[in-house]
Amino acid sequence: MSSTNEVILSTDGLTKSFGGLVAVSDVSLDVERGAIKAIIGPNGSGKTTLFNLITGALPPSSGRVYFEGQDITGFSMHQRTRRGISRSYQITNIFPYQTTFENIRLAVQGCSGRQVNFYGMLKKAGEYSEFHEKVIDIAAIVGLDAARLYVPAALIPHADQRKLEIAMALATEPKLLLLDEPAAGMSIEEIPDVIDAIVRVKESYGDELTLLVVEHKMDIVMRLSEEIFVLSEGRMIAKGTPKEIQENEQVLTAYLGGTDEELA
Ligand SMILES: Nc1ncnc2c1ncn2[C@@H]1O[C@H](COP(=O)(O)OP(=O)(O)OP(=O)(O)O)[C@@H](O)[C@H]1O
Ligand SMILES: [Mg+2]
Known part of the structure; x- marks a missing residue:
């Protein structure tokens, strides 16, 4: 897996409130061109909402989204698709x-x-x-x-x-492909097949394709990602390599009391 140093996608202080609920809170992240990164977090931690802010399905309450250096915060989904963002x-x-x-x-x-x-x-x-x-x-x-x-x-x-x-x-x-829980609904036997498919896609396209994968379970992204962003209650509580994340106490706590089973 390779990635360039050029940042293709960047969010700056991205926040989304639904009434009194802050679903995504002040999330800033960078994704380099050609990278494969993951967003993980427990149920309801804001992963899909963050995706919706990146694809333009939802407008943010505050914060910005940049793609290839351009501020696309006000762009429609269609405009973003034309520029190369796909889910x-x-x-x-x-x-x-x-x-x-x-x-x-x-x-x-x-x-x-x-x-x-x-x-x-x-x-x-x-x-x-x-x-x-x-x-x-x-x-x-x-x-x-x-x-x-x-x-x-x-x-x-x-x-x-x-x-x-x-x-x-x-x-x-697409230049940037977002996958929301690609293994959801799969049986245990089918999951490795789907992960293999994603690995093959990444290898085939190289730096032409940047992947951002949302997952609830960490084992799915362990093999895939070079960097993992962890959301908990809308906030990014950690980011790092799969190994760093697996050893992070705050992450273990966020996952239902931090049982190894949930993370494994
Ligand atoms: N359109 C909406 N209106 C009101 N509340 C919403 C809306 N979309 C999401 N929420 C709330 O925002 C929070 C974050 O939801 P979100 O779907 O982003 O979480 P998630 O991390 O993707 O969860 P899951 O792992 O279950 O897919 C939840 O409390 C959810 O109920
Ligand atoms: Mg979701």
């Missing part, structure tokens, strides 16, 4: 009766060259043979079996559906 699609965005291949191709066609192009999506599939290769490439990177490509998306295993969601996000050619 994993949820399975609800997938056409269940279309094949896995068709779903990826629609994402590739619709977002070709990072210009989201709705008219392009309506054109005949046959006009787009040039997208075929790209679909096959992306499917291979996330580890979708060739045999599964021609099966309706609703019928493939859960782990493959998660890989499909990641593939569709990659089709938009």
Whole structure:
């Protein structure tokens, strides 16, 4: 895993209140281009809200978001997507009766060259043979079996559906990809498969892709991340390497009284 010294994403004092509840409180973090970093924290600690502030799904109460040195705090989600910030699609965005291949191709066609192009999506599939290769490439990177490509998306295993969601996000050619609990809903046997897929994606794209992964469980991010940010009740209580975080007393306490089981 490599990363450059150039900061691609930065938040400065990011804060979000819902009425009296401060869901994200004064969070400042830097992510370097090409890095793979994680945000962890117990349930309700503000991880998803922080993601929503970065993608523009929610406006912050205060604080700033910078992307490639530009203040994007006032930008819409669409403007951020065009600049290269993408989050994993949820399975609800997938056409269940279309094949896995068709779903990826629609994402590739619709977002070709990072210009989201709705008219392009309506054109005949046959006009787009040039997208075929790209679909096959992306499917291979996330580890979708060739045999599964021609099966309706609703019928493939859960782990493959998660890989499909990641593939569709990659089709938009993001510079920064945000994954919110990529292993959620997976069985114990499926989790390593999904983690492998993320590792492979990172290796394939190198510094072209920066990854920020939200996770509840630390074991999921141990193998993945070079740096982990820990949220507790909206505040960043620690940041460091996976090893530093695992040994951090404050982090252990934040996780339900700090049982090793919760962290392992
Ligand atoms: N739209 C909203 N309106 C009001 N409160 C909200 C809203 N979204 C989140 N919250 C509250 O903000 C806090 C942080 O929620 P958030 O979803 O960001 O936590 P999380 O760390 O992602 O949790 P989980 O691990 O369960 O996914 C919680 O107390 C939650 O109830
Ligand atoms: Mg969440």
